Amino acid sequence: MTTLPLIHSAEVAAAKVANKPMVALESTIITHGMPYPQNLEVARQVENDIRAAGATPATIAVIAGVLHIGLEDGQLETLAQARGVAKLSRADLAACIATGGTGATTVAATMIGAHLAGIAVFATGGIGGVHRGAENSFDVSADLMELAQTPVTVIAAGAKAILDVDKTLEVLETQGVPVIAVGQDSFPAFWSTTSPLKAPLRMDDPAQIARAHHMRGALGLPGGQLVANPIPVEDEIPAKTLAPIIAQAQADADTHGIRGKAVTPYLLQRIFELTEGKSLTANIALVRNNARLAAKISSELATLAR
Ligand code: PSU
Ligand code: MN
Numbered sequence: 001m002t003t004l005p006l007i008h009s010a011e012v013a014a015a016k017v018a019n020k021p022m023v024a025l026e027s028t029i030i031t032h033g034m035p036y037p038q039n040l041e042v043a044r045q046v047e048n049d050i051r052a053a054g055a056t057p058a059t060i061a062v063i064a065g066v067l068h069i070g071l072e073d074g075q076l077e078t079l080a081q082a083r084g085v086a087k088l089s090r091a092d093l094a095a096c097i098a099t100g101g102t103g104a105t106t107v108a109a110t111m112i113g114a115h116l117a118g119i120a121v122f123a124t125g126g127i128g129g130v131h132r133g134a135e136n137s138f139d140v141s142a143d144l145m146e147l148a149q150t151p152v153t154v155i156a157a158g159a160k161a162i163l164d165v166d167k168t169l170e171v172l173e174t175q176g177v178p179v180i181a182v183g184q185d186s187f188p189a190f191w192s193t194t195s196p197l198k199a200p201l202r203m204d205d206p207a208q209i210a211r212a213h214h215m216r217g218a219l220g221l222p223g224g225q226l227v228a229n230p231i232p233v234e235d236e237i238p239a240k241t242l243a244p245i246i247a248q249a250q251a252d253a254d255t256h257g258i259r260g261k262a263v264t265p266y267l268l269q270r271i272f273e274l275t276e277g278k279s280l281t282a283n284i285a286l287v288r289n290n291a292r293l294a295a296k297i298s299s300e301l302a303t304l305a306r
Contacts, residue, residue, distance in 0.1 A: 005097065008058075008117065009070025015056035016118065019305075021298035023050045023291065024069075024114035024122040024152070027061035027104035030076075031085045032265040033125065034280060035272070040080035042284050044073070046123070046291045053295030060113040062088060065100035069117040079104065087261050089142045107154060108146035111224065115150050120213060120301055122154050123294035125287045126190045127226065128264060129159045129168030132250060139263060140171065148175035152224040153213045155294040157231050157286040158188035158195065161239065161246050162267045165189065165197060173200065178216075178225045180209060182293065188230035191282045192239040199228055206293065210300035229293050235285035237278060245274045 008016065015022050025046060030039045047057040058070040061079055068075065079085065086103035088096055093112060096103045105113060107127050114122050128141025147154065158181075159168045169187065172179050181187055181199030189195035203209050213225055249270035258266045271279045 004116075005066040006116070007066050007068050009068070009072055011056055012058045012070030012117070019302065021055040021295065021302040022058050022119045022121070023055050023294045023298050024110055024117075024119045025050075025057055025059040025291075026107055026110040026122070026124050027059055027071075027079060028087055028106045029125055029287070030059075030080050031082065031104040032087055033268055034283065035269075036080055038280060038284070040077060042287065043076050043080060045284075046287055049288050049291040050123070050295045053292050053299075055295035055298045057291075058114070058117065058119055060105050060110045062093070062096050062101065062103045062105070064102055065097050067097060067113055067116075069113060069119070087265070089261075090146060091142065107143040107156075108141070111146050111150045111152040111154065114152050120152055121294050121298040122152050123287070123291045124154065124156050125283055125290070126158065126160045127154065127156045129163040129165070130171055131263060132162070132164045134164060134167060137259075139260075141264075144168070144171050144175060144177070147172065147177040147226055148223045150224055151213075151217060151222065153209065153227060153297060154224060155227040155229055155290045155297065157190050157290060158228045160190040161192070161195075161242060162250065162264075162271070165195060169197060169200070172226065175223075176221070177223060178212065179228060180212070180225060181228045182209075182230070184230055188228050189239055190286065191231065191237040191242060191279060193230045193233050193236045195239070206296040207300045209297050210304055213297075213301060214304050227293070227297070229286075229290050231282060231286040232289055235282055237275070237282050242271075242275075245271055248274060
């Protein structure tokens with residue numbers, strides 16, 4: 001039997017011993033979602049937001065064949081500056097570890113790492129979903145199937161309008177994933193607070209979300225929950241402003257034949273350029289907002305577990 005090479009950061013190891021609330025964070029948002037040096041600043045800020053809210057952050061990544069649950073600051077810095085880091089989803093995680101590789105974890109792979117480490121709550125920006133034109137490309141993110149099978153509650157700002165949001169919600173329903181909007185009925189649209197779509201569920205109290213997580217376990221149901229936390233109105237970019245920009249970015253992706261794993265990072269980068277950086281400012285605000293809510297949910301979950 002081979003054992004899994006897994007290392008906890010000092011902070012996470014201490015939190016586990018003390019049974020303190022923890023919040024997992026992904027690393028693909030650092031390596032493929034934002035440019036340096038903003039990615040490093042945001043990664044640190046988000047960790048500090050979680051600490052300030054009374055929980056312990058655990059950024060997850062694979063470094064030289066070791067699955068890290070929580071990164072030391074130097075590791076965070078190295079990852080944020082690294083080029084050509086692999087983007088790891090469920091399909092790639094074992095191979096990367098086995099071959100001694102370095103890779104950033106997507107939502108799917110971060111959920112797997114979090115669950116292994118006993119962390120039930122995970123904050124990110126946006127999840128992967130069903131891409132526009134999926135009826136031809138079959139491009140459906142593994143994040144959706146991960147939510148159906150791994151018991152981690154993921155806090156995101158809804159799904160980006162670069163995706164087909166209707167189809168994304170349909171797949172989540174088919175897969176039995178609870179989609180819970182916070183503070184409003186509408187399913188948020190990442191950079192925009194609301195969308196024309198109603199979220200299937202709404203819960204405004206973090207304690208309710210924690211209880212619902214707990215109850216799925218009590219029912220013996222696999223899988224997690226998607227918590228859709230809207231970007232604060234003062235930070236949003238109106239959907240009307242974004243629509244032509246997203247269409248342009250999608251058209252550019254098609255023209256350049258961008259496929260597979262490269263699609264999401266390409267679209268994010270193109271939208272960053274086309275909005276002259278405004279998409280990044282909004283992205284930062286919503287990730288921090290999600291981190292704060294995740295810390296509250298994790299704290300509530302810790303009281304239920306006692
Ligand atoms: N959405 C974002 N920022 C991101 C991603 C999604 O707003 O950085 C990343 C996440 O890591 C997500 C992944 O899990 O992209 C989805 O990639 P794909 O569509 O290839 O499954
Ligand atoms: Mn894809």
